[in-house]
Amino acid sequence: MPELPEVETIVRDLRPRLTGRKLTNPRLHRPDVLRKVSRQRLLRTLDGNHVSAVDRRAKHLVVRLASGHRLVIQPRMTGSLVVYETRLTAEQRRYAVLEAGLGGGGRVVYRDVRRLGTIWLLDERGWQSYTLRIGPEPLATDFDADRFRHQMGGTRQAIKKALMDQRRLAGVGNIYANEALFRAQIDPSRPANRLARAELDRLYGHVRDVLEEAIAAQGTTVRDYRTGTGQSGSYQDLLQVYGRGGEPCRRCGARLVTTHEIDGRATTFCWHCQGMPR
DNA sequence: ACGAGGTCCTGCGAGC
DNA sequence: TGCTCGCAGGACCTCG
Incomplete structure (x- = not known):
């Protein structure tokens, strides 16, 4: 179950593989994971957008987009976000919730068996109120x-x-x-x-x-x-x-x-x- | 202010 | 074999 170390590991893997890449043909298979964003607005925002950064906050993955939005994913119990360079197998596609192609090849897939995980699309203002409700990062250098x-x-x-x-x-x-x-x-x-x-x-x-x-x-x-x-x-x-x-x-x-x-x-x-x- | 308990969701293993 | 049931549990919610 992804806690801080698991999400940090995912972020370190994804950062070099996603940063600067263009998202193409996004597909949402299970809309019940969305919070405060419609399927239409999410897909429209993702399509053609570029990833400008990949970060972690608490147990959440934060994918920053060139448009200024943040795609925030809480994997909770069974969620995982994986970049595949080759064609997905049936097992890899099973339980896929959200996926998108990557400019230059490959796919990024959010998979979640139980779907207790949630996906948000936040603008700067939404992000500020979101992050302010979470406590300090225990590994921050100034956290004594x-x-x-x-x-x-x-x-x-x-x-x-x-x-x-x-x-x-x-x-x-x-x-x-x-x-x-x-x-x-x-x-x-x-x-x-x-x-x-x-x-x-x-x-x-x-x-x-x-x-x-x-x-x-x-x-x-x-x-x-x-x-x-x-x-x-x-x-x-x-x-x-x-x-x-x-x-x-x-x-x-x-x-x-x-x-x-x-x-x-x-x-x-x-x-x-x-x-x-x- | 705090604790207790419900809700979400599916796979899995125990029991019959 | 095939069914039901309880459990796994993070975050959020309501109720008292």
Whole structure:
């Protein structure tokens, strides 16, 4: 499921392959992914437009167009955006939501099995209000431990829920929240405002480390996620807790526990390394 | 202000 | 074999 490292991987793959290219013959197969834009306006805007930049914001792909519009794609659970240089196979075309030809050859395809993902077409004004509602980027060079403590502070919410709240912090989802809390040896259910300064500082470092290591590994492929060239990521081999409920902790050997007590989402942790729920 | 719960969507695996 | 059911879950919404 694309979180920050997966979307960053896609962006790094697509940037050299899309920037400067002309979009031709766009086709929308599943209009139910569109938000606040009609099928007609989307296709008319894309057709003949040029890609001026490819960026990431939080877990969203941002394709900037020469017209000044931004095509914003939230892949959510099962979305992927891939550039193909050769003819698409039937399997690659299956679940295609939006696709377009590229001037000079090739196709760019947004595919989404469950279609929980969404597509927006924003002008400058729409983009400003969109991005202002999202929290700071955890890997930005000016995002320091003070800022992290400030963003996590002042709430009794479980620290894991606060980490995943996109208004507080951009791009962290269930996989990397679980991993960062395990590394920092912090109980995911503890209220954010009860963490000591030293614990938050530790968590800040581990959030950034785990995100950077996952980017280096091209992301985590559990099922549907693919890079911008259609490959699987490899961070799933390095996960310490996510998806390992019932298996032994790699640090102490205790059985990892999975609960759904925090916001109804699967939380896997080591009761020994991360402390009993309190 | 906050928490709980519903909604979207399809594939998959368990159970009968 | 073929069916139903619950679950996966990020973001957004309503309700109390």
